[in-house]
Amino acid sequence: MLKQQVTRALGLMSGTSLDGVDAAMLDTDGETIIGFGPHAFRPYTPEERAALFAAQGLWQNDPGVEPVAELIETAHAAVMARFSGVELVGFHGQTLAHDPAGRRTHQAGSGAVLAMVAGLPVVWDFRSSDIQLGGQGAPLAPFYHFALAKYLKAKEPLAFLNLGGVGNLTYVNPSHDRPESSGALLAFDTGPANAPMDDLCQMRLGQPRDTGGILAAKGTADDALVAGYLAESYFRRVPPKSLDRATNLVDRVAHLDTSDALATLAACAAGAVAAGFEHLPEPPARLLVCGGGRHNPELMRRIAGLVPSDVLPVEDVGLNGDMLEAQAFAHLAVRVARGLPTSCPGTTGVAAAVGGGQISHP
Numbered sequence: 001m002l003k004q005q006v007t008r009a010l011g012l013m014s015g016t017s018l019d020g021v022d023a024a025m026l027d028t029d030g031e032t033i034i035g036f037g038p039h040a041f042r043p044y045t046p047e048e049r050a051a052l053f054a055a056q057g058l059w060q061n062d063p064g065v066e067p068v069a070e071l072i073e074t075a076h077a078a079v080m081a082r083f084s085g086v087e088l089v090g091f092h093g094q095t096l097a098h099d100p101a102g103r104r105t106h107q108a109g110s111g112a113v114l115a116m117v118a119g120l121p122v123v124w125d126f127r128s129s130d131i132q133l134g135g136q137g138a139p140l141a142p143f144y145h146f147a148l149a150k151y152l153k154a155k156e157p158l159a160f161l162n163l164g165g166v167g168n169l170t171y172v173n174p175s176h177d178r179p180e181s182s183g184a185l186l187a188f189d190t191g192p193a194n195a196p197m198d199d200l201c202q203m204r205l206g207q208p209r210d211t212g213g214i215l216a217a218k219g220t221a222d223d224a225l226v227a228g229y230l231a232e233s234y235f236r237r238v239p240p241k242s243l244d245r246a247t248n249l250v251d252r253v254a255h256l257d258t259s260d261a262l263a264t265l266a267a268c269a270a271g272a273v274a275a276g277f278e279h280l281p282e283p284p285a286r287l288l289v290c291g292g293g294r295h296n297p298e299l300m301r302r303i304a305g306l307v308p309s310d311v312l313p314v315e316d317v318g319l320n321g322d323m324l325e326a327q328a329f330a331h332l333a334v335r336v337a338r339g340l341p342t343s344c345p346g347t348t349g350v351a352a353a354v355g356g357g358q359i360s361h362p
């Protein structure tokens with residue numbers, strides 16, 4: 001257990017978009033955010049990205065996973081070395097496979113190795129205990145979203161939307177004192193967000209993304225295809241629910257030219273968010289958007305056209321939308337070190353509030 005409560009924690013997040021490692025420092029006691037610290041981004045090289053892409057679907061003991069874990073550890077160690085004054089590290093690892101129905105999830109990279117390299121305590125393996133207890137193991141950022149709502153002094157319910165490789169939505173009712181209180185949080189993955197658009201760009205153009213949504217904006221979405229996709233059962237399923245990165249969405253737009261295909265994928269991602277709104281207790285006045293997808297005006301325009309809330313990048317309330325998930329794992333690390341829960345029935349569907357994560361010491 002942590003002796004002092006307010007801790008300078010470094011959060012490390014390598015998300016499903018496979019773009020690189022986000023690292024951000026946060027001063028927190030795991031409940032109240034005291035202040036934000038420096039941050040850094042360490043992009044994966046095209047070769048590293050290709051190796052991570054090829055490793056999608058691999059489980060802990062599968063052949064070929066070891067060199068990928070080493071790649072991940074090396075990239076994280078490099079970005080950690082840029083920080084000083086860190087007291088505790090929260091290391092998410094790289095999700096390679098996620099199967100909540102089978103009660104297993106795989107975040108590659110060892111926190112024990114990073115603890116040795118950095119000479120610091122590292123909290124890692126955040127998702128296993130939740131999934132083993134019947135939760136989805138994801139999303140986990142909602143407990144941080146709750147702390148952010150308090151930091152913003154929100155009085156009314158609000159929602160956070162992360163547009164990463166996968167999208168996830170968190171409804172926060174800030175009238176509660178604790179995130180695990182019944183009704184304080186409702187969170188789930190909305191559907192694929194940027195990953196299918198990125199994959200299509202990589203396959204057809206040899207580039208990692210449709211920067212600024214420029215190509216998507218030139219295209220016309222295939223509305224029938226979008227409607228057929230959104231009619232699928234995932235979108236109607238009552239949360240909690242979470243997704244793997246893998247999807248066959250790119251195959252479905254194979255017959256479309258690149259701009260139309262990207263417009264269609266953006267419409268699917270936006271439609272998935274709107275479908276998620278159907279599950280919220282009420283539409284919040286504000287939808288605060290983080291994650292790389294908020295840099296895609298075409299995606300943002302489509303979401304704003306479909307939901308009744310004001311759709312705002314989190315920068316509009318003074319937060320950093322590129323570092324929010326890294327900050328979340330700093331915050332969660334402190335919660336784990338203090339023995340506080342990191343998920344609850346409203347966020348992952350686990351039967352009761354549970355603390356995930358293990359701590360490795362150097």
Ligand SMILES: Nc1ncnc2c1ncn2[C@@H]1O[C@H](COP(=O)(O)OP(=O)(O)OP(=O)(O)O)[C@@H](O)[C@H]1O
Pocket residue numbers: 014015016017018019020162163164165166167194195198208209210211212213290291292293295296322325
């Ligand atoms: N300027 C931009 N224009 C369009 N898309 C962008 C831009 N910048 C980033 N993105 C998209 O944002 C994504 C990266 O976002 P982010 O880093 O939030 O995802 P992640 O954390 O890896 O994923 P997840 O949250 O699912 O784990 C990439 O998929 C990329 O396509």
Ligand SMILES: CC(=O)N[C@H]1[C@@H]2OC[C@@H](O2)[C@@H](O)[C@@H]1O[C@H](C)C(=O)O
Pocket residue numbers: 015016095098105137138139140141142162164165166167168189242243325
């Ligand atoms: C299994 C896994 O890694 N899920 C990620 C992914 O990326 C976005 C979405 O799907 C979310 O469920 C989760 O990440 C964020 C950080 C979370 O746990 O809140």
